[in-house]
Amino acid sequence: MSRVNKIPTKKEIKLNNNDFIVSKTDVKGKITYCNEIFMKIAAYNEKELLTSNHNIIRHPDMPKVAFKLAWDLISKGDEFFGFVKNMTKNGDFYWVFTNITADYIDGRIVGYTSVRRKANPSAIGTIEPIYAKLIEIENQGGIK
Numbered sequence: 001m002s003r004v005n006k007i008p009t010k011k012e013i014k015l016n017n018n019d020f021i022v023s024k025t026d027v028k029g030k031i032t033y034c035n036e037i038f039m040k041i042a043a044y045n046e047k048e049l050l051t052s053n054h055n056i057i058r059h060p061d062m063p064k065v066a067f068k069l070a071w072d073l074i075s076k077g078d079e080f081f082g083f084v085k086n087m088t089k090n091g092d093f094y095w096v097f098t099n100i101t102a103d104y105i106d107g108r109i110v111g112y113t114s115v116r117r118k119a120n121p122s123a124i125g126t127i128e129p130i131y132a133k134l135i136e137i138e139n140q141g142g143i144k
């Protein structure tokens, strides 16, 4: 399924303290596994997620450079930690603190695994204006 073209709403979906959103992808970022909490929060069913790239939940308030940094790190086997604003199927948003790592078989990267939990609200207050500034810069001069 291609990315759903939708208008972002101002409604925030809040994770519970004990929620962990887990997903796995192939080497290109196509989703190969998602847990129940992921489906519940993002409001997609399993079939929709398992036929999509992970950018299906990309929110337009996220700067491109955040994902460039993530891919630069994970594709060489390093871990990525970061705050990500995601978009649900309805256009609502939810903030997570994310970890992404590579999965190996015989020393070769065969995919990636991501685990996320509720983002600390005070961290969101700090990161939001930084992401907004990065998007402004990207809109002026590109991602470099």
Ligand SMILES: Cc1cc2nc3c(=O)[nH]c(=O)nc-3n(C[C@H](O)[C@H](O)[C@H](O)COP(=O)(O)O)c2cc1C
Pocket (backbone or CB within 6 Å): 023, 024, 025, 028, 029, 053, 054, 055, 056, 057, 058, 059, 062, 067, 084, 086, 100, 112, 113, 114
């Ligand atoms: C394991 C894994 C998890 C990811 N999780 C997210 C995510 O939660 N939200 C998101 O927007 N992108 C996520 N990405 C990155 C997307 O694949 C994609 O690079 C990003 O959404 C930017 O989309 P674009 O390259 O089409 O602009 C993840 C990638 C991997 C490998």
